[in-house]
Every structure is written in structure tokens, then in C-alpha cells.
Amino acid sequence: MIGIDLGTTNSLxxxxxxxxxxxxxxxxxxxxxxSVVSFDPDGxxxxxxxxxxxxxxxxxxxxxxxxxxxxxxxxxxxxGRTYKPEELSxxxxxxxxxxxxxxxxxxxxxxxISVPAYFNDRQRAATRNxxxxxxxxxxxxxxxxxxxxxxxxxxxxxxxxxxxxxDFGGGT
Numbered sequence: 661m662i663g664i665d666l667g668t669t670n671s672l673x674x675x676x677x678x679x680x681x682x683x684x685x686x687x688x689x690x691x692x693x694x695s696v697v698s699f700d701p702d703g704x705x706x707x708x709x710x711x712x713x714x715x716x717x718x719x720x721x722x723x724x725x726x727x728x729x730x731x732x733x734x735x736x737x738x739x740g741r742t743y744k745p746e747e748l749s750x751x752x753x754x755x756x757x758x759x760x761x762x763x764x765x766x767x768x769x770x771x772x773i774s775v776p777a778y779f780n781d782r783q784r785a786a787t788r789n790x791x792x793x794x795x796x797x798x799x800x801x802x803x804x805x806x807x808x809x810x811x812x813x814x815x816x817x818x819x820x821x822x823x824x825x826x827d828f829g830g831g832t
Contacts, residue, residue, distance in 0.1 A: 661770040661799060662760050664753065665807070666787065668727045671695050671752055673760045686759040693756060697748045698722035699738040707755040723748055730790075731782035746786040750793035757794055770797045777803040 662684070663674040670692040673684045683691040688709055698711035699721045706714060706722075714722045721738040729745040736743045753773075761768045775787050784801050791798035 661772065662757075662768050663807070664756055664771050664773045665804070666727065666749060666753065666773055666775070666790075667695055668725055669695060671756055673756050675760070675764065684760045684763045686756070687762065693752070693759070694724075695727060695749075695752050696722065696724045697726075697751050699741075701739050705751055707751055731780065731784075731786040744786075746790040747793060749787065749790035753790055753794035753796060757796055769795070770799050772800045772802055773798055774804045774807045775801050777806075 661675075663676070663681075665672045665674075671694075672692055673686075674681055675684055685691055686693045686708065690709070693708040694712040696708065696711040696715065698706040698714040698718055700706075711722055712724070715724065723736050723738075723743075726734075726736065726745040726748045730749065732745065734745060736745075736748060753771075757768050757771070771791060773787060773791055775784060779787070787801060788798045
């Protein structure tokens with residue numbers, strides 16, 4: 661099972677193994693994958709850095725920040741096809757899943773996905789649906805500040821310690 665931070669600007673994948681929690685690299689060797697999707701007329705889909713670069717050359721068929729529209733009726737159109745925000749998010753999740761499987765050496769089928777604390781039930785359902793569309797069993801959705809607190813606690817465990825997590829978000 662992997663943990664995914666499906667971010668507005670960038671996304672990350674983490675795995676817990678015998679060495680503890682660690683970030684996984686994508687096919688380009690980066691730990692962060694831009695949450696950007698672009699399309700070609702022949703059906704080719706670009707996700708990540710290549711898609712982000714296409715924002716300049718193909719802005720009408722390249723989409724970013726669609727996570728902000730999760731759970732709404734907003735749609736995006738490229739070459740006559742309309743996409744919901746969760747479908748675009750699914751393309752990002754699918755790429756993250758494939759990259760994680762390549763690095764780990766085995767197929768990934770289960771994930772925990774972090775979502776903003778302010779996401780309502782509809783936005784959470786859209787995120788879960790995006791995971792399913794990407795071929796993932798979404799075991800749990802966890803609030804981003806909770807994920808940060810759990811990670812900090814895991815790295816700096818002290819029974820009497822108290823700490824505060826501020827979530828400023830990567831896209832704001």
C-alpha cells in the first residue's frame with residue numbers, strides 16, 4: 661500500500677517499509693509530480709512535468725489546479741471530449757501508481773490518499789472515485805494536516821510532547 665498526497669500543484673507518493681516512511685521517485689527521478697494533465701489529438705495523455713511544460717504551447721488542452729473543482733459540476737474539454745475534475749485527478753493518480761509500482765518492483769493496488777481538511781463529503785467522494793478510476797483501492801482518505809501530524813509524531817515520538825501543525829497548502 662502507498663500513501664499519496666494528491667496536491668493542487670504537485671503530488672507525491674510515499675511507502676512504509678522496513679526502513680520507515682520514504683518518498684518514491686517518479687519515472688523522471690523526481691519525488692514531486694506536477695498535478696497537470698495535457699492531451700494530444702491522437703489520444704496521447706501527458707501527466708506531470710511534460711504536461712506542465714505544455715501549458716505554454718498547448719494551454720487550451722492542458723489543465724492544472726482541477727483539484728479545486730473536485731466534487732463540482734465544472735468540466736474541462738480537450739479535442740471534443742469533456743472531463744470531470746475527478747477524471748483528470750484519476751490520470752494523475754494512475755501515473756503515480758505506475759511510477760510507484762516501477763520503483764517498488766511490484767504492482768500497486770491500494771492507497772491512502774490525503775485530502776484538504778476543508779473537503780466536504782462530495783469532494784471526498786470525488787477523490788475516492790478518482791482513485792477507483794485509476795485502478796486503486798482507496799483504503800482511506802486522510803486530512804492533510806492529520807497526515808503531517810502523524811508523520812511528525814512517527815519521526816519524533818515523545819509521549820509528553822505536544823505540537824501544532826499549520827497547513828498553508830502548496831497551491832496557495
